[in-house]
Amino acid sequence: MNAPTKLSEVTLKTIEFKLDAQTIHAYKGETIFKAAKRHGVDIPHLCYKDGYRVDGNCRACVVEIKGERTLAPSCCRSATEGMEVQAQSERAVKSQKMVLEMLLSDMPDTGYKWNDAVSSGAAATGEGPGALGRERNAAPGPSPDAAGAMVGQHGELTDWVQRMGVSVRPALKALRREQPAPDFSHPAMAVNLDASFNATAASVRVGKSRSTTSLATPCADRTAKLCLICMTRWATAAAWPAANACKPALPARSCLRRKWARK
């Protein structure tokens, strides 16, 4: 019948490909990104998160594949036998860093999120997430608190910016987008639209468009089913629990995800 009879029928097939200088294995159909991560190579990424639909549109994870004209997003490209991938070539890193710089250039000086990696100390001092609700941290720039953690940052974006050694040049800083107004209408969450960018598909199109909630109405008027998944997953903390709000229930589906206007 259909039941497997040999061990080889249940073991995952692997393929071999080249990543930078090393030769590594990937499971059949596995993305370059995941295979690289298993082998200790962490490629910059913002819109990608394990368990979520792969969008491949932040382009921070682009890699160079031999024989291809343009770079490819490693988060949604499967590795194939004999593929030659360069995640750290000069060309790949140039685009990875430029993507980070472009996104950071449109962010406000002060963000809404602490740096995940070092935030445990911050919470104890009262400077952590609880303090960042409806009001932005008053400090003009990222300010180290007593425990040395950084608050007022842009979450994963700041993390990658630091790891890749990116800074925004004055020429681009001068072109920062006009920031959309925050939406504090809902009693349980604050939506900081200025902290959003398209990378999580819940987004902004610079220029003519803006990130928006459904029908561009304030969250409180929207009366949609409130799942608050946007608070758990937004690389730069665009949606945030309002001060004194209860903890969100189990996320069902994202209400801000993919609800955006172009005009």
Add this chain to the structure above:
Amino acid sequence: MTKQTPHPSPEVVRLGTVEDMRKRIRSKSKLKGRQPEDAAVHEVHDLLGEGPFARDMLIEYLHRLNDHFRCLHDRHLVALAKALRIGMAEVFEVATFYHHFEVLRGDAQPSAVTVRVCDGLSCELAGAKDLLARLPAILGRPDVRVIAAPCIGRCEQAPAAVVDQNPVPFATAERVAAAVQTHACAHPSAAQDADFDAAALSEKPISPASADVQVAPAYVGLQAYVAQGGYQLATALSQGKADAENIIKAMEDSGLRGLGGAGFPAGRKWRIVRDQPAPKLMAVNIDEGEPGTFKDRTYLERDPHRFLEGMLVAAQVVGIDACYIYLRDEYHGCRAILEHEIAVLQANPPCPLPAIYLRRGAGAYICGEESAMIESIEGKRGEPRMRPPYIAQVGLFGRPTLEHNFETLYWVRDIVQKGPQWFSSFGRNGRKGLRSFSVSGRVKHPGVKLAPAGISLRELVDEYCGGMADGHSLYAYLPGGASGGILPASMADIALDFDTLQPHGCFIGSAAVIVLGDKDKARDAALNMMRFFAHESCGQCTPCRVGTDKAATLMQAAHWDHETLEDLNIVMTDASICGLGQAAPNPVRCVQKYFPQEVA
């Protein structure tokens, strides 16, 4: 969100009185989410019928609402979402993606008339900016909306404007005002008594002289087309009198390549899709949006059946079950012709027909990109897909899809009946075939010129366009619309064809040639193009969304910041998802390379 620690000094926030809060508690019987109003539901059903409704028809439904109410009221979007049984946000995100849909909130009223003035490069050269500035005052009516529109595909009639759906060629403020005052808002209808055979016009201009331009020229109707031997090929194929393999062979031997811009060999594409598993679909791209291109419209409004026959032949050879024709919304006249002629054909089929669907774009350049067009046909935002998988394998509705530009199919009948050598016998400078150049800008006689492939710009202007316009001498030219780059007059002797311009950082694309004179600046042209890209970027990927916008701002400076622009160029070329972002840096790089004195 790790730990919620209490704030050191918690503020007391007064949310309201107990009575207020009681009022806000939702009754259990009330449904969650924003519910449609009864009146809006009735209005939607009156227009769209009682259903069943199909998700992929969303854009068509929005068109019917938008045409009737002159805008999209948010209450109708809520009702439509309910009728379609999809999320309201899904309707909203589609409605706001397309430029021709205007979403209004609450009781806001739409304008009585919308005047769109084309601000494409050819129209800008002909004074569109001045027209845009003067029109509101001359019209003197606050209920008339005057807006700039990206290229509307009437570059040989520059400057062009459209009053609702009525195009005004060679627009002056007075002519536009006259159309508004007489409420001439519909596209005029066309007669069917034309005698037109493009093949007989080989190596000649196709468009009439400027003085004879008509908004709705007469076209060859079904009877006249059949009388000239039309549909004999399609019929012979269905009766087994013509061999599919021979037809593919003829296509390959003719050297015909995709005429939408990418230039993929047509015969090879047929073979690839033919070998895919059924059911297979065809998508025809008439979203002619590349600034400077108007060849598809020129042929379609004169000879629609030659294209339809080419489509039927391709469908039979490849084994297609359904054909989807995607027509840009700006071509209202062409839509009327196609709707009528497809109905006539279906009523009186010369051979067994596949299902044929005509889909209407809604104002988005990006939908000319093959996978974005497929998304749009499926009723979604026109965002290009990631490849692989290629659309020949996984395309429209997840099926193997044969996608062709209009003009590629237009030549099928002539190539098969006249023989592949007829097509390949044309050509200059070592190139083979015929190309329909859409020439506009500073030439005496702009229009579509059916010229041999490989012709140089200088030959094209001198032999086909009557030379440069009076008072202008050749300074620069754009060989392939917005994304094909800009070349100086000193390079006007290069052969114009696929592959010949790449070494110079340009490409021919859809052969939209825009000619600049000595009073024009290449940097202004490049800026016009970059603004166009920023306006038309779908916003999906970072390099294109942010890059085009920042570059357009940087390019306004008298002295360009070359270092920053080059970094933007690199990331756009290397890391964008589709051709829009990848080709957007071409005009910038050409100005830096060939016209450095303009931006130094």
